[in-house]
Amino acid sequence: MEDLSNIPKEFIEPIRLCLNLLENCSIYVYTKKICIWKRYAHLTQNVVSLVIYMIALTMYFGIVFRGDLKLDEIAYVVSVYVVSIQAILKAMVVVLKKNEIKVIILQLGSMWRTEDLTEVQINKKNALLKRLKFCYAVFYWINMIGSWQYILAPLLETVFRKFILQQECELLLPFCCSFPFDPTGNWARYIGVYIFETYSMFRIIFSYIGTEFLMIILCSHLATAFILLQEDLLNIKPGNLSYLKFIIDSHQKLISLTQQLDDVFDKVIFINLTSATISICFFGLSAKVAHGALPMATNFAAVLCLILPLFNLCYYGEMLRESSAGMAESVYNNPWYRGDLRYQKLLWFIIMRSQKPCCLTSMKYSPITLNTFTTVLSTTWSYFSLASSVYEGES
Template identity: 50%
Template sequence: MDDFIEISNTFAVTFVVLQAVVKSIAVVHRNEDITYIIRQMAALWPKEEHLTERQTVAKMKHLKRLNVCVTVYYYLNIVGSWQYILVPLLETLFRIFILNQHSMLKFPFGCSFPFDPTESWSRYLMVYAYETFAMIKLVYFLVGTELLLITMTAHLSTLFTLLSDDLLILKPSSKADDDEITYFEADRHEKKIGDIVRRHQKLIKLSKMFDAIFNKVIFYNVTVSTVSICFFGFVAKIAKNPGEIANNVVGVIASILPIFNLCYYGQLLTDASSSLALSAYLNIWYAKDTRFQKMLGLIMLRSQAPCCITSYKYAPVTLNMFTGVMSTTWSYFSLICSVYEE
């Protein structure tokens, strides 16, 4: 059974490492495009004095929710990684120096070296420090790219939400009031609706660029996470050592959480982008002038196809995808357990 646990652990950790490497390569390769999207979102972000009270409340709600998600994910991964790394060392020291038992010198990860890493304590500790340094760097690569993906998705959805509210509160003149308004008021209303149309077009463009950069990464992320969750969960089930059980339970949670966060904010992006059509419809468009109606019609037409992030330009990343991933993961987990028991 120990060999089975070691193989499963190796598979799980290997998939996590590959995930970190692939994400990092994707971010570095498309660094200029990602920087462009971030700067364009910053330019579209409205100033505080231009927001209504309702928009301010909505913005703070979105940002607080994002802050909680980011904080929980960050500390869970960092604390969980250090736990995963230090448990074998602490167990080894406890068995040898406290219980006075003969114990093998354990490492956090199974690696092959051209020398015997357990020949002496100094060599053992040096190799242990090397594995720790290498894995912590990979964890930061993984966490950093995941947080970048989640944060950009969250900010895009927030911008769509604020834009939808701008459209909803826009109150230009009606046809009956055309004779009572000044030229400057009419011009101001026209500029407002024109600005909303341009911002909407810009957000659609940024969403498509964002999806073009990350859709392959998301596909790989979802696929690899499914396998990682299976192996972490399998080891947590069959392991007898409390340290191994705790490590792999943390591994399961740390693998599920980013998928949920991504699907959740992907759902928010889809809902926020499609809500513009409803806001346009609720704007008493039938009582406005012809130009205003055409502008609203353009917004409603563009909103018929919601902006979303996808997995390999095929499956939209929404909460439905999260449900599908969990269902597939459970099927694989049940299959592995059945094979092991037989």
């Protein structure tokens, strides 16, 4: 990848994983050496499959407004449709903000410190990177396993009932779509449509996961940089104005990068928060009204796959807020009283700026913290209780 050779490996390695996921759906933040024909063939294949899939899904979604579906069927359709729209909108933001994302990665990577660190700083940095790596592994594998379970469950049920139990049953597809032909008319057509829906949905999953964790990783790296600066302030000797100016300059750059990151992803966060309650609510309702253990398990897995990235986002948003605000506490614990007046004034500016913590927001309005996570879950539970009451009333 271009321009990344001078960036420390520990910084760029988790970001590469996200960029690779985005490249699976033809979203290239950085130019990659690949045959032009293959790149455009891959892009065309992904775009055509997604367009056809979304048209078919939208046509079936129209049945909801005609009132031809029961509430449990509506829950199944709405949840998949909302997640698909959410992933596509997030991918569009990444494509439109590609240059801004490159600037953030390069500037933050150039500031990433691997030398002249104390033992405490090294331990804190390694602990935060280890935690991030663990979060990514859990996030990725739960989403992958949950997605494969959700997609393969109808096929396994169909094969089991047809060939093991010898029952007459319809051929089940992973997602409800309207096609100009009968997709279950014969086995060849059924398998073809099944592969098509699986391929299209995984383009959506890759864009969803890649965008989500790219935002989380950059937020984590910013929080780590603030924490290292806190240790610098604790250890600086009073009167060392040259090093204090370096800390102030680094502090200002991190504040600017946080604002740039928020400018890029505030709309993605808004999409997350507005759609999470709907999708989690309806997946939960689908799990409650499911007939059988397998459909129930697949919908519970879908709920977990949606809650986990939301928690990670709010957790690292809280960490960023606390680490930026903690600069003031580090100044307070520094022996500032031993320095001259100029030294104390420079520290005073750091304290004043830290009174307004850096944070990610939803459309510049609501800061993202762990309180946001509890609020979303509380709202989701209210919607779920209402939908459950309506379903029980209909039953």
